[in-house]
Amino acid sequence: MGKAWRYAAVAAVFGLGCVGALAEPVSRDKVLAALPRLDAMAQQLVANRAVPGLAIAVVHENQIVFLKGFGLREMGKAEAVDPDTVFQIASLSKPVSATVVAALVSDGVVEWDGKIADLDPAFRWHDAYPSAEVTLRDLFAHRSGLPGGAGNDIEAIGFDRDTVMHRLRLVPPSSSFRAGYAYSNAGLTAGALAAAKPTGQSWEAVAETRLFQPLGMTSTSARHADFVARADRAALHVDIGDGWEAKVTRDADVQAPAGGVSSSARDLAQWMRLELANGQWNGQRRIGADALAATHEPLMSRGKNPVTGATTFYGLGWNVEFGRHGLSWGHAGAFSAGARTLVQLYPDASLGILVLANAFPTGAPEGLADSYFDWVFDGSLRQDWLGAWNGLFASLFGPAIEAAKAAYAEPPQPSTPALPLSAYAGRYRNAYVGDAVLAEADGKLTLSLGPEGQHRLPLTHFDRDQFLAYAAPEMPDMPSAVRFAVGPAGKAEAVTIEFLDDNHLGTLVRVAD
Template sequence: MQLSARSFVRCLAWLLPAVTLSPVSSSAQTATAEQVTAALAKLEQLANAAIADGSVPGLAIGVVHHDKVVFLRGFGTREAGEPEKVDADTVFQIASMSKPISATVVAALVSDGVVSWDSKISDLDPAFRLADAYPTSQLTVRDLFSHRSGLPGTSGDDLEDIGYDRAEILRRLRFVSPSSSFRAGYSYSNFGLTAGAVAAAKPTGKPWEAIAEEKLYRPLGMTSTSSRHADFVTHANRAALHVKADGAWAARVERRPDAQAPAGGVSSTVRDLAKWLRLELANGSHDGKQLIAAAALDQTHMPLMTRGKNPVSGGQSFYGLGWNVEFGRHGLSWGHAGAFSVGARSLVTLFPERRLGIVILANAFPTGVPEGLSDSFADLVFQGKVDKDWLTDWNAIYAGMFGPAVAAAQATYATLPSPATPARPATAYAGRYANDFVGEAVVAAAGDDLVLTLGPDGAKSYPLSHFDRDMFLSFPSPELPDMPSAVSFVIGADGTASTITIEALDGNGLGTLRRTRE
């Protein structure tokens, strides 16, 4: 199970969209060709320095100004320790930066009259359910793209971690209790947005991946862009995912995000993404042709949900439809970032009033390089100098993101209770357990140990090590192999376990499964 299923989403819910900065008037700030050119020279120096000091193995940057691509460059290597270089055509997995791209795809469907942003999900996809009847009957595409459905942010991520496909994950969202009243709270949800995108594509009779290609990638000539992981791995020129191992970047884990493709499954290059930036900054026009009606696209950039004060800058932030909307140090901006905790980072920032945009892709996590470079670039363009060392500050934020959580988990289970109570015989725990959300879990003896098997057809297996009496530990996170997670049993009157609670799946209170009697 990846950490993204629980604490990762909570940590990144604020950081994934572009960062809010203190509001000031943008009227005095310009972005002339000369200012952008001067800033690009210094941006290139900063990017080279980030590679040289090991902040990331590789990254790529694209910049658009006044409907022209003014910068496309790769830096570093596709995989640490290997010679192949990143260039403008290296394909990266862009994680949650997929969300504004998917919003553009739905805007194209709205432009064509296939759906509206206020189409009800119950009309588009009658099988989809939330936990409560009223939200289910009123839920719209707009609600799901603005994260105001009431679904808790981590809903479904845990099911993806243990191997369920998109259709089954979306079906099981009906078992998740809401975290807020309908339309009353913002909760950043990968599978909520995925449900909205899938429903919007339903009237076409085609899968989401085909619609994204038909409505956006192909018309813009984004020939290296896809919402299918199978397409990503066909590219020889692709970036590996990297995490830190013993202080060095290592390509260890593959991330297959097909289940949440609209929210996190796009792969692309900065060359392709620069074409998308041009479309956004030109209000749906591309090379003189109006591909998407401006009115349909404008809706994605309207602030709908307040997210309160940004913990980094203290400024106010809003969410539109797949986009973060900011009123910051350099005026209005639209943006979004992405991250896979197994090794990807991405960021897009657009200044629509200046027709200026930057996209940055990196092949590592944790790192704040995209934010650091983007903030530095904006400072250089709008005021001719960098206000502060953004790279250092952002790297520190991301580097410390999971440290406290890992340390707390390790501390909790570092010392056995004294006196420790031995486990019961394996037969007390072995058996099948189930609930509607998680499905079936099987606990089986493996020599003197226990193994927990989860997911469809037992897709995932985790050894259990005894901690105390009826509590065991697993280490389910591939990118944080030293982070323990509890698996606890309740013993019934017959001396065998009646329930099992899997801490790693209990973020929304659905991690307790009852023994099934065969």
């Protein structure tokens, strides 16, 4: 099972928050009265080791009414999370990036319906018509036809942004242009990069100059190196059997607009104020109201919220819902390597919450947010939101891992031995994955992928021409098949790498030694 599947599984619940009437404005008294319960719930989550650390911000009527850190930046170390602790916010980057592009639209640099091919004449995708017609609106609404996992797989084996963006043209569409919704990191990234083109600046610089600096978001960046350089930063945590551990790192620079922003609760609260004030900040117009409002328009149906049952839509980098408390805009983020984040805004109530957590899997951000809004709007909880969301996130990977482990637990009986390993060794290639080198040493095969073969995986024999690889460090017991097609001469002519085959581009053909 491939890393692209893991992205897709996480994406299935990204941004879901909470169909109903428009939300009523709420009094400051109700907003404040619910804060002690929110605080207590967050403290209990940390005390119970449900998460290592949390940072929470609540904004109401253009003021930050709650801003606090809980728990630890890294398990086993003493440093505590505070409002300035920088987290990797994963796909919460998407609405932040949509705000950056809205600023460019507001300034007349680009238009939401501007064609990518006009902004970047080198732009090409699989089919000629979408390549010529796809717009910024299409890419930020995930309706271009690009499959959701496209690009994630080759990013995971080490290819850089230019390579990933270029090779998207090799990926067949998963739906007709504008006919289907497919949540795509690479697609939104392509849109953001194109939007930056007319400025002559990198995307990272555009984000700084158009949003982060004007709002005083001094701890926010779309560069991984900036995150690593922060002294006050949260580590990623996974639980692979011994509790939360900071085992895995994640550099998301390749798809920075979609998942590579790092920020603090204090900084993101300023962005929340801008959003809830329709582009104004500290009494000044920072982004045109129309340019920003376009991001909140429901464009693509996403079906039902898996926990609340509400009907959900996608706008431009935002999820839009008409839920039990009225209209909301939101987005979540997750790295299977150890991050969970959420923002949820109720514009009619001028109320929003941000929750940052340094662990995966956990439903703590949604559980805290849904509980808080029930306390504000209803005065009591409608259900155990923490339990429901934790159950959903636990189900994302658990059953799939167990199914994969069961499928490969024992070779078929009777099993068939492998051919001499020299029959499989050699160099294989396709245009999407590039080169794969199978090398024999000490009676074992090693698979090398990516630039200069830097991504190396030892293979374990399973049955005849099938081997197993363990490609995900955050899921070390998740097997994935590597299957060889042996020709009449008794030598492998092709290899299919399962964790790179989600879009049927994982079969590589032997090339001359």
